[in-house]
Amino acid sequence: MKNDLFLSLGSNIEPKIDNLTNAINLLNKEFQLKRLSYVYQTEPQDDIDQAYFYNICAFYQTEIEDPFLILQKTQQIEKELGRVKDISRPKGPRLVDIDIILFGNIEISTEILSIPHKSMKKRNFVLIPLLEILNNHPIYIKEYDLRRFIKENDAQIVKKISELKIERHFTN
Numbered sequence: 357m358k359n360d361l362f363l364s365l366g367s368n369i370e371p372k373i374d375n376l377t378n379a380i381n382l383l384n385k386e387f388q389l390k391r392l393s394y395v396y397q398t399e400p401q402d403d404i405d406q407a408y409f410y411n412i413c414a415f416y417q418t419e420i421e422d423p424f425l426i427l428q429k430t431q432q433i434e435k436e437l438g439r440v441k442d443i444s445r446p447k448g449p450r451l452v453d454i455d456i457i458l459f460g461n462i463e464i465s466t467e468i469l470s471i472p473h474k475s476m477k478k479r480n481f482v483l484i485p486l487l488e489i490l491n492n493h494p495i496y497i498k499e500y501d502l503r504r505f506i507k508e509n510d511a512q513i514v515k516k517i518s519e520l521k522i523e524r525h526f527t528n
Contacts, residue, residue: 358417361387361426362458362489364473364482365412368400369451372410375437377520379452380414382433384522387416392522393485397515401479403447412520413457413485423459427469430454457482477505480512 363383367375376395383389393413400406420426431454439451457473464471476482487502 357421358388358419359421359460360458360493361416361418361456361460362486363414363416363430364455364457364486365414366398366409366453366481367451368407368409369449373518373520375452376410376412377522378437379433379454380412380520380522382436383414383416383430383454386429386433387418387420389414389416391415391489391491392520393488394516395518395520396481396485397517398481399513401447401481401512403445406449409450409481410517411481411485411514413482413489415489423456423462423464423469423471426456426459430456455482457486478509480506480509480514483509484514 365376365379367379369375373395380389380392391414396411398409398411400409418426434452434454437452439453442448455473456469456471457476459471462471465474473482476486483502483506487506490502
């Protein structure tokens with residue numbers, strides 16, 4: 357059975373577009389890409405003394421059923437691309453950050469993993485590209501009132517800037 361997987365990716369260390377492209381290319385080796393959002397430029401949240409982020413959301417399908425295995429794969433990709441987590445600035449600059457936003461109908465809350473992502477409703481840099489790729493997906497549109505959450509966060513500036521230039525191997 358194929359499971360729907362929605363990821364949010366961000367980078368605010370140059371070359372940001374290349375970092376996102378490289379992450380998507382590696383994710384495409386692990387999961388089946390269905391839809392990819394535009395790239396959005398966003399202000400940093402929480403730790404504001406840093407460069408703007410480029411963010412995207414990706415919709416994948418996978419045979420994997422274990423969300424912790426998905427987390428392990430995404431963290432391995434971050435590491436492979438050169439991300440080093442700075443414990444003194446957990447919300448600081450990032451070469452690439454990959455978050456699991458939604459995974460099938462799984463709901464989980466542990467110290468290392470929360471699905472749906474615990475901050476999703478407060479972050480337009482996740483909500484706007486997520487809404488774009490959901491494309492009226494019947495299950496998720498019904499369950500999450502994304503447009504309402506976006507309005508509640510209207511002070512956050514999220515600007516669509518471009519598409520990623522990747523080889524598109526989308527399947528139906």
